[in-house]
Amino acid sequence: MSQSRLKIEVARAALSEVDSGMVLGVGTGSTVNAFLDELAGSDIQLKGAVSSSRATTEKLAETGIEVMDLNHVGELELYIDGADEVDEHRRLIKGGGGALTREKIIASASRRFVCIVDESKCVKVLGDFALPVEVVPMARAFVGRKLVGLGGRPELRDGFETDNGNLILDVRNLDLLDPLKIESEINQIPGVVTCGLFARRPADRVLIAGEAGIRRLG
Numbered sequence: 001m002s003q004s005r006l007k008i009e010v011a012r013a014a015l016s017e018v019d020s021g022m023v024l025g026v027g028t029g030s031t032v033n034a035f036l037d038e039l040a041g042s043d044i045q046l047k048g049a050v051s052s053s054r055a056t057t058e059k060l061a062e063t064g065i066e067v068m069d070l071n072h073v074g075e076l077e078l079y080i081d082g083a084d085e086v087d088e089h090r091r092l093i094k095g096g097g098g099a100l101t102r103e104k105i106i107a108s109a110s111r112r113f114v115c116i117v118d119e120s121k122c123v124k125v126l127g128d129f130a131l132p133v134e135v136v137p138m139a140r141a142f143v144g145r146k147l148v149g150l151g152g153r154p155e156l157r158d159g160f161e162t163d164n165g166n167l168i169l170d171v172r173n174l175d176l177l178d179p180l181k182i183e184s185e186i187n188q189i190p191g192v193v194t195c196g197l198f199a200r201r202p203a204d205r206v207l208i209a210g211e212a213g214i215r216r217l218g
């Protein structure tokens with residue numbers, strides 16, 4: 001099965017997590033877009049959605065779902081999002097599309113986070129995927145040196161600006177065996193907005209589409 005077919009399969013499986021009348025937190029990326037297509041074709045009627053990026057806001061508008069401001073909705077019942085890497089403890093690397101900060105805010109503001117991936121995203125140890133770190137522009141070089149001090153090899157994502165007006169450093173070579181520790185170490189560097197590790201706020205459930213069907217973690 002192709003990867004895009006697997007994305008559709010897991011998107012379809014995620015519909016059973018969603019109820020009509022919900023205000024849903026919605027992540028960013030191609031798997032989430034597949035989910036929104038499936039949602040549009042279902043009979044689920046959301047009250048609205050909180051969006052994690054401009055791209056998702058546009059997609060929600062096309063789908064006819066009202067986009068709501070997180071400041072006006074309080075705690076969300078459910079957040080649905082994809083990931084770039086997932087381990088067996090439901091810890092994630094996210095931010096391949098640069099939306100990590102808003103994604104982490106909405107995931108943290110939600111009671112449940114259901115992550116939807118195809119099996120190519122599953123790893124034993126996080127870190128093959130370069131870790132995205134969102135950085136305030138004037139701190140780019142300073143943060144880069146600190147990341148080198150942690151053993152990383154940061155590379156500026158060329159020509160990319162986040163929805164928050166910041167930069168992304170993609171960091172290779174970090175030892176992520178203890179993702180909780182490295183997540184807080186990176187997040188404590190002044191100038192870092194957040195890093196793409198979701199260890200402090202892992203997914204509550206991961207739905208994984210593979211050749212054998214849908215596997216669930218959590």
Ligand SMILES: O=C[C@H](O)[C@H](O)[C@H](O)COP(=O)(O)O
Pocket residue numbers: 027028029030031032081082083084093094095096097098099100103
């Ligand atoms: O910033 C982007 C997000 O973290 C996405 O959830 C992640 O990159 C996965 O995207 P996709 O579903 O396109 O593989």
